[in-house]
Amino acid sequence: MSTPPDWHLPRWRGRALVVGCGGIGRALLAALARRAPQLELVGASRQPLPLSGPELGAVPVLPLDLERDASLAALAVQLAGGAPLRLVIHTAGVLQDGELKPEKRLAQVRRCHLERSFAVNAFAPLLLAQAIEPLLPRDQPFHFASLSARVGSIGDNRLGGWYAYRAAKAAQNQLLHTLALEWGRRLPLGCVSLLHPGTTATALSAPFRANVPERQLFSTERAAGHLLDVLGQRRAEDSGGFWAWDGQPIPW
Numbered sequence: 484m485s486t487p488p489d490w491h492l493p494r495w496r497g498r499a500l501v502v503g504c505g506g507i508g509r510a511l512l513a514a515l516a517r518r519a520p521q522l523e524l525v526g527a528s529r530q531p532l533p534l535s536g537p538e539l540g541a542v543p544v545l546p547l548d549l550e551r552d553a554s555l556a557a558l559a560v561q562l563a564g565g566a567p568l569r570l571v572i573h574t575a576g577v578l579q580d581g582e583l584k585p586e587k588r589l590a591q592v593r594r595c596h597l598e599r600s601f602a603v604n605a606f607a608p609l610l611l612a613q614a615i616e617p618l619l620p621r622d623q624p625f626h627f628a629s630l631s632a633r634v635g636s637i638g639d640n641r642l643g644g645w646y647a648y649r650a651a652k653a654a655q656n657q658l659l660h661t662l663a664l665e666w667g668r669r670l671p672l673g674c675v676s677l678l679h680p681g682t683t684a685t686a687l688s689a690p691f692r693a694n695v696p697e698r699q700l701f702s703t704e705r706a707a708g709h710l711l712d713v714l715g716q717r718r719a720e721d722s723g724g725f726w727a728w729d730g731q732p733i734p735w
């Protein structure tokens with residue numbers, strides 16, 4: 484009789500890659516150092532400076548610009564040859580950057596802003612999956628998770644606005660749900676998850692949280708803890724789901 488797959492993160496050995504070292508990305512690395520101490524941690528960011536801290540030790544951060552194919556290919560080359568990637572968490576995202584701002588009405592929609600938002604929020608996680616696929620284990624469970632956002636839910640959209648961000652997150656959900664179905668056939672020990680972290684105090688949310696009650700605004704540490712709790716409960720049979728920070732499914 485074969486042994487059942489071990490989904491208990493604290494026992495996992497191999498590597499964990501966190502893509503995007505913004506507020507939630509950095510907090511996830513610190514939380515993983517505590518909660519999955521046998522995993523070797525690696526970050527990837529446009530600012531490839533090693534991260535250090537009392538819990539973290541020193542975590543290498545590889546250079547990655549998700550908007551460039553050559554950069555994704557170079558990341559795969561740098562990761563090749565090491566231990567299998569048991570955990571990949573994509574945390575990069577863009578809501579506002581220079582002229583790109585969440586639209587309040589149709590007149591503010593711009594083609595270049597839609598393209599930028601889709602490049603980072605929708606295309607990047609799928610192209611990341613393509614680049615790192617050869618490094619995933621074939622004989623052990625793994626997680627591939629990506630941060631989405633509740634505002635990407637079409638069923639839950641009652642407010643409107645934020646055309647580019649909402650639509651790019653919805654597109655990400657479709658792309659990774661489709662990936663989950665393909666990997667379910669080819670890499671059946673994998674679990675693909677789309678995760679909503681809740682409103683979290685980071686640079687991304689800073690301009691938009693004036694009306695968020697304090698109890699509903701998470702610190703990055705708290706958000707990271709929730710996200711790892713949710714991942715810890717997911718198995719291959721859950722692959723392709725869209726989950727909120729409290730483990731509840733979110734409608735597409």
Ligand SMILES: NC(=O)c1ccc[n+]([C@@H]2O[C@H](COP(=O)([O-])OP(=O)(O)OC[C@H]3O[C@@H](n4cnc5c(N)ncnc54)[C@H](OP(=O)(O)O)[C@@H]3O)[C@@H](O)[C@H]2O)c1
Pocket residue numbers: 503504505506507508528529530547548549550574575576577603630631632633679680681682683684685686687688
């Ligand atoms: N904070 C919230 O309230 C909230 C709510 C719902 C969903 N989310 C989602 O959670 C995720 C993490 O957000 P956060 O709050 O931690 O925001 P953040 O602090 O602004 O971090 C976002 C990260 O995305 C990276 N990034 C953007 N464009 C990139 C590119 N072309 N190549 C590589 N990295 C790129 C940034 O990298 P650099 O360091 O290189 O600039 C940064 O590390 C995002 O997907 C966001 O949409 C956040």
